[in-house]
Amino acid sequence: MRYSKRVANLKNESVVLTWFSHIVMFLYAAACIIPFVLLISASLTDQDAIIAHGYSFIPQTFSTAAYTYLYERGADIARAYGVSVFVTVVGTAVGLFVMTLLAYPLSRSVTPHRNLIMFIIFFTLLFHGGMVPSYLVYTQLFHMKNTIWALIVPMLMNGYFVLMMRTFFQTTIPGALIESAQMDGAGEFRILWSIVIPLSGPILATIGLFQAIFYWNDWQLGMMYITDPKYFSIQNLLNRIMQDIQFIQTNMSSNANEAMQQMPTDAVKMAIAVIGSLPILLAYPFFQKYFIKGITIGAVKG
Amino acid sequence: MEQTAAVVQAGLGLKERKKTNKYRKYWPLMVMMVPGLLYLLLNNYLPMFGIVIAFKKINFAKGILGSEWVGFANFEYLFKTSDAYIITRNTILYNAVFIAFGTVLSLACAILLNEIKNKILVKFYQSVITLPHLISMVIVSYLVYAFLSPETGFMNKTILPWLGIHDGISWYTEDKYWPVILTLVHFWKSVGYSSVVYFAALLGIDEEYYEAARLDGASRWQQIRHITLPILTPVVIMLTLLAVGRIFYSDFGLFYQVPMASGALFNTTATIDTYVFRGLMGNGDIGMSTAAGVYQSIVGFVLVLFANYMVRLYNKDHALF
Numbered sequence A: 001m002r003y004s005k006r007v008a009n010l011k012n013e014s015v016v017l018t019w020f021s022h023i024v025m026f027l028y029a030a031a032c033i034i035p036f037v038l039l040i041s042a043s044l045t046d047q048d049a050i051i052a053h054g055y056s057f058i059p060q061t062f063s064t065a066a067y068t069y070l071y072e073r074g075a076d077i078a079r080a081y082g083v084s085v086f087v088t089v090v091g092t093a094v095g096l097f098v099m100t101l102l103a104y105p106l107s108r109s110v111t112p113h114r115n116l117i118m119f120i121i122f123f124t125l126l127f128h129g130g131m132v133p134s135y136l137v138y139t140q141l142f143h144m145k146n147t148i149w150a151l152i153v154p155m156l157m158n159g160y161f162v163l164m165m166r167t168f169f170q171t172t173i174p175g176a177l178i179e180s181a182q183m184d185g186a187g188e189f190r191i192l193w194s195i196v197i198p199l200s201g202p203i204l205a206t207i208g209l210f211q212a213i214f215y216w217n218d219w220q221l222g223m224m225y226i227t228d229p230k231y232f233s234i235q236n237l238l239n240r241i242m243q244d245i246q247f248i249q250t251n252m253s254s255n256a257n258e259a260m261q262q263m264p265t266d267a268v269k270m271a272i273a274v275i276g277s278l279p280i281l282l283a284y285p286f287f288q289k290y291f292i293k294g295i296t297i298g299a300v301k302g
Numbered sequence B: 001m002e003q004t005a006a007v008v009q010a011g012l013g014l015k016e017r018k019k020t021n022k023y024r025k026y027w028p029l030m031v032m033m034v035p036g037l038l039y040l041l042l043n044n045y046l047p048m049f050g051i052v053i054a055f056k057k058i059n060f061a062k063g064i065l066g067s068e069w070v071g072f073a074n075f076e077y078l079f080k081t082s083d084a085y086i087i088t089r090n091t092i093l094y095n096a097v098f099i100a101f102g103t104v105l106s107l108a109c110a111i112l113l114n115e116i117k118n119k120i121l122v123k124f125y126q127s128v129i130t131l132p133h134l135i136s137m138v139i140v141s142y143l144v145y146a147f148l149s150p151e152t153g154f155m156n157k158t159i160l161p162w163l164g165i166h167d168g169i170s171w172y173t174e175d176k177y178w179p180v181i182l183t184l185v186h187f188w189k190s191v192g193y194s195s196v197v198y199f200a201a202l203l204g205i206d207e208e209y210y211e212a213a214r215l216d217g218a219s220r221w222q223q224i225r226h227i228t229l230p231i232l233t234p235v236v237i238m239l240t241l242l243a244v245g246r247i248f249y250s251d252f253g254l255f256y257q258v259p260m261a262s263g264a265l266f267n268t269t270a271t272i273d274t275y276v277f278r279g280l281m282g283n284g285d286i287g288m289s290t291a292a293g294v295y296q297s298i299v300g301f302v303l304v305l306f307a308n309y310m311v312r313l314y315n316k317d318h319a320l321f
Helices: A002-043 A047-053 A065-072 A074-107 A114-126 A131-141 A159-172 A175-183 A188-199 A201-217 A220-225 A234-250 A256-262 A266-301 B002-055 B073-080 B083-115 B119-134 B137-148 B154-162 B175-203 B207-215 B220-245 B252-257 B263-269 B272-280 B286-314
Strands: none
Touching: A002 A266, A002 B083, A002 B119, A002 B137, A002 B175, A002 B220, A047 A266, A065 A074, A065 A266, A074 A114, A074 A159, A074 A188, A074 A201, A074 A234, A074 B002, A114 A159, A114 B002, A114 B286, A131 A220, A131 B002, A131 B272, A131 B286, A159 A201, A159 B002, A175 A188, A188 A201, A188 B002, A201 A266, A220 A234, A234 A266, A234 B137, A266 B119, A266 B137, A266 B175, B002 B073, B002 B286, B073 B083, B073 B286, B083 B119, B083 B175, B083 B220, B083 B263, B083 B272, B083 B286, B119 B175, B137 B154, B137 B175, B137 B252, B175 B220, B175 B252, B175 B263, B207 B220, B220 B286, B252 B272, B272 B286
């Protein structure tokens, strides 16, 4: 009797806890989405309604004027998209290539000076010269200011990723497989290309995905190295638009009215942000599985 | 004597030969590493020597080598102003709050996820709460602007009037609100991500532990307290110590983009990183900001070593080195 009552109590408690978990997680998930709803709704609101009521979650007066306006001025946006796509694709591909070439020999015990090289990579994670020396190296020595390479080269490799890859190669590629390939007369490059890489899909996908996200989201390199609008990425274009608006608002001069008329309206500001975040929001459902797996791999191996 | 010498010599010869053989046999492996190592040399090691510029009066016309040596003058200027105090205080205090409350929130979130047995919903929650982590800080600054814009923001136009406050707040010029705003934005962006990290550690738990506990009549709360939390402890300690090692570095985007680089907010939003960046971009003193960068690199390095030492004391296997 008493025992069954206790079991019933435990069951009740269990149900309560489960419901509590669902409610909290649901509210948290909603909080993650809500700002985007406000952004999208604001971009679809009529300018006069925004001035009267501010940005709101349901458009007071629905209007696609902001998008029409952007469509007419689409050249800048298309160009910025082009820059972002180019930088992301080239940076991720070249970065993966160079990192794989560095990580694979480090996973083989026969490689000469392996420990020294590991230390050289590891030390870059502990200590760095900082922003100013890097800036001087890239601008004064390599003259990369206002070139597309300034958006790619500084982020090409990451020591942490190299170490992650090396651990993966070491723990998942059987040594016997490499030895038997050597017996068959395969050279080191051949072994890497036809045996190691085909077996390393998960780690290459994970690191490639993270690299691609870093490149797509980067605005700092653009802000440091690019002043020519020709090479603005989509993030830098967003930044520039906001800066221009603030500049005009804080420096109301005699020709401010004219500038105000050419300036994107309040809905357009939001519409540009929607266009900037759309690729990630649309692609996320397809890659979220790998992203979450990637977080887990990084956590376990790191 | 002579014999041993000969043996030693023969041994050396053998070793030498083995070594050259190794090079001859494995040169392709060495060649593979050349591009990566060259990159690290130019991108990571070369700027380390650039630290000397903190001891020079930078003159772009004369170049780095031609600029005049000034000893510790840049550091003296930096620490004479209140800037050094403000940026150090902000960097450390924000990080301390992020580490302390962030860990608690992420843990709570991971434990709640662990209590949900519906696999599909767990995956759904995980995907949604990690989404903010994927969004660039530029976009985040627009999202925040949609709430805080003085003339059109949701706060000033909708929420404050509901609360009976009709004079809007000029969010981007009043610094007292920003510690709260930045903390909220940081949690919005990062708690989901780190809770998935903790949740991953929980996935490895054998269901039998919980079953045994239930048979012994343990309540759900007792199961959390005596099974789930102890399993998470090592991960928590490790991640926290590593975060402490990085306490001198701040999330640059959060502190630069989200306040829209507003100078009026310097007192509560400037960190070492934003200070260095402003100096570099010409909105501040380049000499002082370079000195601040070196100050950050060196103190940061010492802190990482210290944190690693602490992790080693706790558990050798978890240490980085």
